[in-house]
Amino acid sequence: MRKLRALNIIAFLGASLLSVSCSAETACEKEVFVCYTKEPTPLAVKLCEDYKGYYLEQFIVGDEQIDLSQQPIQFLKTSYHRSMVDEHSVAFQVQGTSITVSDYHSEELGEITDELSVTLIKNDKKQYFECGGESLSLLPSLDNSSS
Incomplete structure (x- = not known):
């Protein structure tokens, strides 16, 4: 009887932790662009x-994390197309930092190149980051306009 009660408690705690972690992860209804790099x-x-609308849910650079409070952002989305090359970018500003996120795809010279990147400009200092493997982009599906 004690073993069964202990198993029920463990199962309940496990389900509770799972529901908490799932609800925390559902804060972002639709991820449009995610970039992680070291x-x-x-x-x-x-x-x-x-x-x-659109909002920046997470923004961490080094030891600096900006509190965003899910405030809607205004951005400009642009696209560039030529034979075998597509690039989609979204540019916006958050607390004095200009941020451009980009999705680049090329099939030139027989090589396929897919690259997600982030460019930051703050106090006239420009930083460029190539995103790692867990990154994703839905930028091509956005309309070319301001939001």
């Missing part, structure tokens, strides 16, 4: 969309 400086950027 070089040259650790970077984490997550651009999300919900019924109110």
Whole structure:
């Protein structure tokens, strides 16, 4: 009887932890652009969309984390196309930092290149980051316009 009660408690706690972690992860209704990298400086950027529009859910550069409070952001989305090359970028500003996130795809010279990147400009200092393997982009699906 004690073993059964202990198993029920463990199962309940496990389910509770699972529901808490799932609800924490569902804060972002739709991830539009996610970038993680460790070089040259650790970077984490997550651009999300919900019924109110677009917002920056996560923005961490090195030891600096900006409190974003899910405020909607205004951005400009542009696209560049030529034979075998597509690039989609979204540019916006957050607390004095100009941020451009890009999705680049090329099939030139028989090589396929897919690259996600983030460019930051703050106090006239420009930093460029190539995103790592866990990154994702839905930038091509956005309309070319301001939001």
